[in-house]
Amino acid sequence: xxxxxxxxxxxxxxxxxxxxxxxxxxxxxxxxxxxxxxxxxxxxxxxxxxxxxxxxxxxxxxxxxxxxxxxxxxxxxxxxxxxxxxxxxxxxxxxxxxxxxxxxxxxxxxxxxxxxxxxxxxxxxxxxxxxxxxxxxxxxxxxxxxxxxxxxxxxxxxxxxxxxxxxxxxxxxxxxxxxxxxxxxxxxxxxxxxxxxxxxxxxxxxxxxxxxxxxxxxxxxxxxxxxxxxxxxxxxxxxxxxxxxxxxxxxxxxxxxxxxxxxxxxxxxxxxxxxxxxxxxxxxxxxxxxxxxxxxxxxxxxxxxxxxxxxxxxxxxxxxxxxxxxxxxxxxxxxxxxxxxxxxxxxxxxxxxxxxxxxxxxxxxxxxxxxxxxxxxxxxxxxxxxxxxxxxxxxxxxxxxxxxxxxxxxxxxxxxxxxxxxxxxxxxxxxxxxxxxxxxxxxxxxxxxxxxxxxxxxxxxxxxxxxxxxxxxxxxxxxxxxxxxxxxxxxxxxxxxxxxxxxxxxxxxxxxxxxxxxxxxxxxxxxxxxxxxxxxxxxxxxxxxxxxxxxxxxxxxxxxxxxxxxxxxxxxxxxxxxxxxxxxxxxxxxxxxxxxxxxxxxxxxxxxxxxxxxxxxxxxxxxxxxxxxxxxxxxxxxx
Amino acid sequence: xxxxxxxxxxxxxxxxxxxxxxxxxxxxxxxxxxxxxxxxxxxxxxxxxxxxxxxxxxxxxxxxxxxxxxxxxxxxxxxxxxxxxxxxxxxxxxxxxxxxxxxxxxxxxxxxxxxxxxxxxxxxxxxxxxxxxxxxxxxxxxxxxxxxxxxxxxxxxxxxxxxxxxxxxxxxxxxxxxxxxxxxxxxxxxxxxxxxxxxxxxxxxxxxxxxxxxxxxxxxxxxxxxxxxxxxxxxxxxxxxxxxxxxxxxxxxxxxxxxxxxxxxxxxxxxxxxxxxxxxxxxxxxxxxxxx
Numbered sequence: 001x002x003x004x005x006x007x008x009x010x011x012x013x014x015x016x017x018x019x020x021x022x023x024x025x026x027x028x029x030x031x032x033x034x035x036x037x038x039x040x041x042x043x044x045x046x047x048x049x050x051x052x053x054x055x056x057x058x059x060x061x062x063x064x065x066x067x068x069x070x071x072x073x074x075x076x077x078x079x080x081x082x083x084x085x086x087x088x089x090x091x092x093x094x095x096x097x098x099x100x101x102x103x104x105x106x107x108x109x110x111x112x113x114x115x116x117x118x119x120x121x122x123x124x125x126x127x128x129x130x131x132x133x134x135x136x137x138x139x140x141x142x143x144x145x146x147x148x149x150x151x152x153x154x155x156x157x158x159x160x161x162x163x164x165x166x167x168x169x170x171x172x173x174x175x176x177x178x179x180x181x182x183x184x185x186x187x188x189x190x191x192x193x194x195x196x197x198x199x200x201x202x203x204x205x206x207x208x209x210x211x212x213x214x215x216x217x218x219x220x221x222x223x224x225x226x227x228x229x230x231x232x233x234x235x236x237x238x239x240x241x242x243x244x245x246x247x248x249x250x251x252x253x254x255x256x257x258x259x260x261x262x263x264x265x266x267x268x269x270x271x272x273x274x275x276x277x278x279x280x281x282x283x284x285x286x287x288x289x290x291x292x293x294x295x296x297x298x299x300x301x302x303x304x305x306x307x308x309x310x311x312x313x314x315x316x317x318x319x320x321x322x323x324x325x326x327x328x329x330x331x332x333x334x335x336x337x338x339x340x341x342x343x344x345x346x347x348x349x350x351x352x353x354x355x356x357x358x359x360x361x362x363x364x365x366x367x368x369x370x371x372x373x374x375x376x377x378x379x380x381x382x383x384x385x386x387x388x389x390x391x392x393x394x395x396x397x398x399x400x401x402x403x404x405x406x407x408x409x410x411x412x413x414x415x416x417x418x419x420x421x422x423x424x425x426x427x428x429x430x431x432x433x434x435x436x437x438x439x440x441x442x443x444x445x446x447x448x449x450x451x452x453x454x455x456x457x458x459x460x461x462x463x464x465x466x467x468x469x470x471x472x473x474x475x476x477x478x479x480x481x482x483x484x485x486x487x488x489x490x491x492x493x494x495x496x497x498x499x500x501x502x503x504x505x506x507x508x509x510x511x512x513x514x515x516x517x518x519x520x521x522x523x524x525x526x527x528x529x530x531x532x533x534x535x536x537x538x539x540x541x542x543x544x545x546x547x548x549x550x551x552x553x554x555x556x557x558x559x560x561x562x563x564x565x566x567x568x569x570x571x572x573x574x575x576x577x578x579x580x581x582x583x584x585x586x587x588x589x590x591x592x593x594x595x596x597x598x599x600x601x602x603x604x605x606x607x608x609x610x611x612x613x614x615x616x617x618x619x620x621x622x623x624x625x626x627x628x629x630x631x632x633x634x635x636x637x638x639x
Numbered sequence: 640x641x642x643x644x645x646x647x648x649x650x651x652x653x654x655x656x657x658x659x660x661x662x663x664x665x666x667x668x669x670x671x672x673x674x675x676x677x678x679x680x681x682x683x684x685x686x687x688x689x690x691x692x693x694x695x696x697x698x699x700x701x702x703x704x705x706x707x708x709x710x711x712x713x714x715x716x717x718x719x720x721x722x723x724x725x726x727x728x729x730x731x732x733x734x735x736x737x738x739x740x741x742x743x744x745x746x747x748x749x750x751x752x753x754x755x756x757x758x759x760x761x762x763x764x765x766x767x768x769x770x771x772x773x774x775x776x777x778x779x780x781x782x783x784x785x786x787x788x789x790x791x792x793x794x795x796x797x798x799x800x801x802x803x804x805x806x807x808x809x810x811x812x813x814x815x816x817x818x819x820x821x822x823x824x825x826x827x828x829x830x831x832x833x834x835x836x837x838x839x840x841x842x843x844x845x846x847x848x849x850x851x852x853x854x855x856x857x858x859x860x861x862x863x864x865x866x867x868x869x870x871x872x873x874x875x876x877x878x879x880x881x882x883x884x885x886x887x888x889x890x891x892x893x894x895x896x897x898x899x900x901x902x903x904x905x906x907x908x909x910x911x912x913x914x915x916x917x918x919x920x921x922x923x924x925x926x927x928x929x930x931x
Contacts, residue, residue: 327683480816481684487729
């Protein structure tokens with residue numbers, strides 16, 4: 001009886017949401033969707049929106065502007081999709097204020113879609129090529145990100161109108177055990193990094209004794225270059241809330257906490273907004289949809305410690321203590337927040353839940369590989385043509401991801417390595433490009449799934465320098481609790497500093513190798529245990545680069561300043577040209593006796609400005625490593 | 640009580656207490672720094688009390704293990720000693736080992752571990768690093784010597800025990816992590832005056848009364864000597880030989896001990912390391928004597 005009521009209430013919500021949306025469109029007026037997640041805003045989406053508004057007010061046209069989330073195509077931000085009746089919805093890339101004004105005049109007023117600015121149409125049609133013709137779109141498999149960038153994350157209507165919260169309704173109709181059974185059957189594994197089966201975690205929590213179980217969503221995303229969780233919250237917060245409510249129903253919890261970094265202010269605002277709206281609609285709070293199920297959700301803003309992404313440190317932080325990891329076992333799922341059974345799931349894990357309930361475990365299992373079903377979301381950054389968020393089916397190879405979907409390496413450079421899993425992950429060389437992306441294959445290769453940051457490097461990136469960067473990060477973010485992580489990583493970092501400065505010693509490689517393994521064995525928490533991974537994998541796959549640094553004092557990528565030098569090739573340098581002289585910030589360039597230019601190596605700070613300044617037809621400034629290779633040219637005596 | 644086997648010895652331990660406690664109760668010493676008997680939930684942070692347990696793939700810290708009946712434990716396998724040595728060397732690599740100026744000299748847990756594990760007080764495997772710590776504690780009479788502190792957290796535990804809420808806390812991150820007092824108001828520290836449990840708890844004299852520290856400050860002459868001692872190269876065979884000669888008188892017994900626990904291959908190096916330690920201590924003792 002209550003279930004029928006719940007269904008009726010849900011239907012009313014959906015009807016009202018749809019009515020609301022069609023009122024907004026007001027019988028087919030043009031609509032402009034602007035991607036206004038953090039990435040869009042950083043690229044100037046707010047100015048673009050203002051430009052649209054200004055241009056529209058000038059021509060007095062009734063057009064709706066809706067801020068939406070992020071499509072994941074960072075290279076093309078600010079992204080705008082224009083729904084103009086009579087045309088398919090068209091996606092425009094890099095819409096600057098000028099383009100915005102031009103679009104209003106030409107497209108909305110006169111009906112010329114300005115093909116030169118078009119990225120593609122959002123649906124198949126005869127007029128404009130669809131975005132689905134491009135590999136950046138059609139090789140993706142969008143499940144969790146399906147609605148990202150298409151709906152307004154600030155209003156619940158968009159999510160409801162597309163059938164949102166139907167997974168929750170379905171869960172309420174079945175028993176908690178059946179929900180856990182379904183999740184177990186789907187084979188979903190935690191997307192936070194370790195890949196623990198979600199169904200099993202829920203089962204342990206369900207069976208654990210405790211009067212006040214808690215669901216925590218871990219949105220303390222801190223890897224350099226990773227922003228999947230932020231985008232998911234900013235673009236579709238209700239999907240996450242629905243997943244949390246389902247989890248709460250399954251394990252018997254009545255409280256939920258979203259642990260999100262304070263550095264994600266927009267995500268925090270949108271999440272707060274979403275909680276308020278869902279509570280007002282009866283989808284959260286007391287007696288959800290008229291049933292006896294209660295679920296209150298709150299937000300906790302983390303203060304920006306990377307280690308608080310580790311679940312035990314996260315709990316300490318929630319309890320008001322300094323975020324320092326505890327020893328596991330006991331695992332939080334047995335004894336977590338305030339010693340109660342606590343489920344901690346990642347944003348992506350929880351966001352997958354509604355889809356599994358809606359479409360069934362079997363459907364989910366058919367996506368991805370056998371041991372790692374489903375999709376994975378990566379933020380692919382670094383040296384790729386089309387960086388951004390990519391959702392792919394598990395089992396897709398790295399080659400497909402980097403070269404087909406993200407367009408390969410720009411400027412005709414060669415691929416060198418890819419760092420998967422952020423500072424805890426590993427660095428894989430070209431020979432691993434055909435590795436399928438799933439939990440087990442990546443672990444086998446020495447990397448890890450991590451939370452999903454992928455950094456692509458080309459031949460201009462120095463492996464030792466990149467490793468130093470990651471170690472610098474983990475050393476600074478170590479909580480300082482255990483000896484191995486606090487002091488051990490510092491010794492690793494110092495050795496890497498030495499190597500990149502050309503002061504590497506003979507025993508340094510051995511020190512890196514041995515100490516890394518001991519830190520891995522001896523550390524208390526996941527941060528320390530994985531911190532040496534970048535060192536270990538680069539030593540394994542790029543030993544020759546380390547040796548070049550230490551033995552030959554040569555940086556193969558010519559990246560490390562101390563190991564490189566610039567010189568001007570006198571054969572190529574044009575007599576009388578002064579282009580480089582003005583560009584040098586330290587006045588290191590002088591005129592030789594025969595009126596050509598040369599660099600004073602003593603003064604040169606190796607900024608590379610002269611390379612950029614030298615006209616391409618001469619291309620006379622050369623970079624060498626080791627620095628001794630640069631010919632020394634005497635400065636002519638002052639006359 | 641359950642029966643377990645530690646290094647082939649049969650002992651009976653309380654299964655409600657940790658394995659480390661059980662061993663210590665039975666006079667089986669396992670190196671430890673951050674553990675105190677009355678801790679409900681030891682922090683497990685010093686990474687010293689490693690043991691190997693049959694059926695587990697790698698060494699585990701014994702303060703976090705609940706003893707189970709018929710557990711077979713080894714406290715001095717090659718793996719265990721290797722990790723303990725690394726842990727100790729790492730601690731020493733940022734520890735200001737001016738032993739002769741330190742109130743903990745001769746009763747210092749680090750000195751004991753140095754001897755037991757056969758590590759140099761100045762480990763040559765790692766560069767010695769000096770942390771630059773900016774002093775910010777406004778505490779009226781407590782002084783924390785960060786260059787000595789090993790961040791074991793015993794002081795914080797004791798403080799919490801005495802005051803309910805600890806007035807001491809860890810602060811900052813990474814290598815800059817320190818123990819410090821917090822709060823600006825002097826009233827907060829009123830309880831400190833009769834208590835001073837933190838000073839008592841510190842195994843390396845890193846927390847002191849401010850006046851005690853000024854007494855301890857070295858005379859000019861000794862500062863120079865201390866600096867020289869620091870500069871003494873820890874590396875080089877010549878150095879070691881010299882050390883061995885000078886300390887022949889009392890290191891025989893200790894050599895014996897060290898042979899017992901050291902891993903086979905590098906026993907000789909270990910002896911040398913221990914010898915240099917002894918020398919350092921002999922020197923320290925000597926000077927203390929002279930000072931009096």
